[in-house]
Amino acid sequence: MISPADQAGHASGNLIDPQALMAIRSLEMRARVVVEGFWTGIHRSPYHGFSVEFTEYRQYTPGDDPRYLDWKLFARSDRYFIKKFEDETNLRCHVLADNSRSMTFGSRGISKAAYANTLAATLAFFLHQQGDAIGLLTFDEQIREYLPARHRPGHLRHLMLALEKPPGGAATDLAAPLKRIVEIVRKRGLMVLLTDLLAPIATLEKNLATLTASGHEVVVFQVLDPAELSFDFTKAALFRDLESGRQLYIDPDAVRADYRRQFGAHCQAVEATCAKLGIVLRRLTTDQPLELALFDFLRERMNKGKLVKRRAA
């Protein structure tokens, strides 16, 4: 189960290895490294030129505000044109980071939480540099930290500190935090959800629907550990559920096939649900470089932009 993005990352070879990245202690520094590396790469990318600005001329009709008349054009063509600007609003983005216990699992030295937090920091740093307002919500079974979307000096720092707090919650309960964020954030914007989506599919669908129903654009990064995909344990042992604490004696050799089948089914169900709800779903494993995630994110944004352009045309 190796994604195309993964292949691209491994092929390029100049991406930062997550193991090396996690060696950097400061979260902010990690984000900076990822974003700056990304910038160096992006200048060469074919998708250069992405911008939110757009202008349009429209013939003046009586009643229009004369302040927006393009006098220079009038001087050239002796016609009245209204110079119309694309409504240049800053993107309001909220990063929703799952900090439940199940996110503390990590078989390759990097926990899913650390990976997800670095990704959150990276996105925040990147969007902040672009001048977008960025907010943060960390949660387990309830909301732990909430920072409203702002673009202010020092806001990024607060955000980084909030992300550095260790995960303390127990279970994942998407319902309560998502409902709460929908209530808090009235203005429509972008919601980036970083979670492992390890919950029964029925509840997941209901919870994600609350987010999309309120008009937000939703991007979900499903952060998984490679061991969760492959279940490559060798010793029979007592397995303990990180969230519920339930213990089960399991012989991995005996259950691996069954586990993979069930896990695959779950992933497919998640994908189907996201597709149905119009949610962009990206699956990341903790051994994938973070730039790929950022790259995917931007590509999605651009596609969206293209879509908008096409509609406007």
Added chain:
Amino acid sequence: MSFLTPFFLLGALAVALPVVFHLIRQTSKEQTAFSSLMFLLPVPPRVTRRSRLEHILLLVLRSLVVCLLAFAFARPFLPKADSTGLPAGPGRRVVVLVDTSASMRREGLWADARARAGAILRATAPEDIVAVFAFDREVRRLVTFEQWTSTAAGQRAAFAADALGKTSPGWNGTQLGRALVSAASALEDVRTDSGPLPARGPRQVVLISDLQEGSRLDALQAYEWPKGTEIIVEPLKAKKPTNAGLQLIADADENERKPGEALARVRVSNSSDARREQFQVGWSDGREFVGRPQDVYVPPGQTRVVALNAPPMGAVAERVLLRGDDESFDNSLALIPPEAARVSVLYFGGEPATDTAGPLYFLQRAFPSTRRQVVQILARAPAAQLLPTDTGAPLIIVTDTLSDERTASVRRLLTGGKTVLLSLRNQNVARTLAGLLGKESVSADEAKVPSYAMLAEIDFQHPLFAPFADPRFSDFTKIHFWKYRRLDATQFPGARVIAKFDTADPALLQVPVGKGTLYVLASGWQPADSQLALSSKFLPLLFSLLEQAGGLRSQVTQHTVGDTVPLAATNAAVRVTRPDGTSLTLGAGTAAVIQTDQPGIYTAVSGTVTQRFAVNLDPLESKTAPLPVEELEHLGLPVTRADGKTLVQATEAKRQLANAELEGRQKLWRWLIAGALVFVTMETLLAGWLAKRSEQPVQTA
């Protein structure tokens, strides 16, 4: 090999512990945290090489250590042939005394008693000699010492238990003292027997009884308990303590019953350990109450007297029932009031009954009718014919001269055993006196009395005057005799002068004639002769005379179970019906008595005469509260074990003691501990060597 504390052998089960620990360790050693178990199902662990036992030798060594320790703690010893049972010697002599009194009829007591007796009998050694006695009012020997010894050793207990099974609690009272004395003497007798029985050995009386308060111990008061005879008390405990009993109160009133007076009075007594206090008493038809019963409140250990009025119309007032207690064996009372005895006194006198100065007038008033007896004076003229009923009168009084023919018939009665009182009213009566004595003549001159004569020299030893022997009553000087006839005592051979006048002339003589007795009064009691009839001595004197004549019998008003009841004497065969409906026939001429064995109403039919009498339970049987064993100790009885330990338990304790002694001498546990230490050392060495061997390949790798 035997063990002193065999329960420690369970410790050998600890052998399994190393194996169990090994298996547990294998299953729960590693724990892996995982994000979510929602896609996993539990799988039982497959047995791999790891869960198999390695180092079998080590396991065996450790198991051996555990086993040896368990063995050592169990204190093993090698029993010697002679130390298996009790110390050898002459066997015990035991009398098992089993209570079969009415109080043993209470629920579960008899079964318990039999079980205890069975256990005791089974616990006897072959050299023991045992007798089984049952007791209530009497002692019954169910199994004698001879029967015991003549039975094969293996079958003795069964034989004795069988004999005990044939008996059951009766209705009798408890003569505990008598039974103990009898048992002790039986044990003594065995000792003096010069047969093959052993002369020495411990003597024991095992008493299996409910030991109720009502047990009679008076026989022990004057008995010196033989030394060396031990009493083992096996007290039986009733399941339900509340027991109330009924007792009929004897009617002390001599007068005739007044209308509206209570028909009977019963005493309701409650046992001192009772839990209930409310009872009901009423007339009964044998099973249920007839009419309304009375509510009685009797606190534990107390008694209340209940007056029972006449039962409702149509019902027979013969049975009283008590309800409200736990035990029913003593809740019924039979009640047949004794009929007044009819006594007739034959009187020969010339004067009419209405003559207030005649002797008959006073005589008729001297015998009032009471509840006990009705005395009838059969007054006959001196010349009248004797009727057949007249011959039944025990006492004949003569105050007048009789014809020769009549004198002869009275003399016949006198010599046949009757008592005759002859009052010498005048000189003429002396002829009759002579006729009665079978003499030609007797001199009885009129005495010359200056003013009056008094009784002096009275023989208070004589039964007639015995009631007056007390100085308070012995003053006869107030009775003045105006006239009397002088008799010469020498005329009467064998005569005894009971009283003399102050003139030294005999006043009252007793002369034996044939089987009968003739009393001769030298005067008369009528006022013309003396003040005797008007004195307070007259009535007791007459009653005393009637009693001497055999007319008054002391009557037993109540019978308890076990009493011998005399039946009305007739010549025909007597058919007796018992309360339970069974009947027996006593042949004519046999002693007309019956031994009662159950409470209730007995009916004896003999020809035309029907006699009914009530027999009740001994009231003391209702006192069912347990008697403290200290009571027996106060009487000097060596009660050794009254702590609820049975004989079997006692024997077991003795055996344990002997075993402990033997084990203390042998001390096998020391060797076992030493062996365990050796094995521990071997285990340590082996484990060290194995650990080194398993480390070496790792180091080289």
